[in-house]
Amino acid sequence: MDRIVTQRRVFIVEDEAMVRLLVEEMVGELGYQVAGGASNLVDALAALPQTEFDVAILDVNLGGTSSSPVAALLRDLGRTFVVATGYSKSGLEPTFAEAPTISKPFMIEHLGSALHLALTPSHATDGGSKAPR
Numbered sequence: 849m850d851r852i853v854t855q856r857r858v859f860i861v862e863d864e865a866m867v868r869l870l871v872e873e874m875v876g877e878l879g880y881q882v883a884g885g886a887s888n889l890v891d892a893l894a895a896l897p898q899t900e901f902d903v904a905i906l907d908v909n910l911g912g913t914s915s916s917p918v919a920a921l922l923r924d925l926g927r928t929f930v931v932a933t934g935y936s937k938s939g940l941e942p943t944f945a946e947a948p949t950i951s952k953p954f955m956i957e958h959l960g961s962a963l964h965l966a967l968t969p970s971h972a973t974d975g976g977s978k979a980p981r
Contacts, residue, residue, distance in 0.1 A: 856967060857883035859901040861892045861918055862932070863910045867952075871905060871932075874956045878963065887911075892918045897925060903966050904929040905959075908944060916943040930962040 858880045862868040865887070872882050883901035886892035889910050896904070896918070904922055906915055906929045920943055922929050931949040933940065940949070948962040 855879065855881040856903065856963075857881050857901040858963070859883050859896065859899055859904040860885040861887075861904060861910070861915060862907045863887045864907075867907075871959070874959050875905075875963075877956060878960045880963065889913050889915060889917060893921060896921055896927075901927070903927070903963060905963075906931055906944075906947075908933040908935060908940060914941060916941050919943040919947070928966045930959075930966050 856879075858875045860868055860871055860875070860882065862871060862885070868885060868887065872885070875882055884895055884899045886895050887910070892910075892915070904918075904927060906918055906922070908915055908931060910918075919929065919931075929947050931940070931944045931947045932952055932954065933944075933949065934952040948965045950958045950962045
């Protein structure tokens with residue numbers, strides 16, 4: 849009997865087009881499927897409730913606007929996410945505190961570890977905030 853393995857779907861919220869393309873490529877190389885994406889706060893807030901995905905990658909700064917409303921929506925939807933930022937974790941808003949965080953620029957291995965951590969059931973239940981940098 850064949851076992852069907854479902855690819856995990858990733859929603860990407862990133863305002864810089866070249867970075868978004870690179871992240872999409874990394875996501876594919878890691879064996880995930882890109883479920884969709886948004887480049888600004890308005891588009892992300894509109895698309896997320898209508899998109900099927902397992903985990904999101906969330907840029908903290910979307911063209912000078914904090915993406916904390918997106919993080920709050922993801923929590924309301926019961927979805928986990930990875931924070932991608934060029935800032936230090938200590939400088940992040942509390943909305944991002946419990947999510948695995950990767951510092952830009954990041955390597956594919958760091959993204960893979962953070963996605964794995966975000967999708968680990970114990971992360972969702974204990975609010976674990978440890979992630980690779």
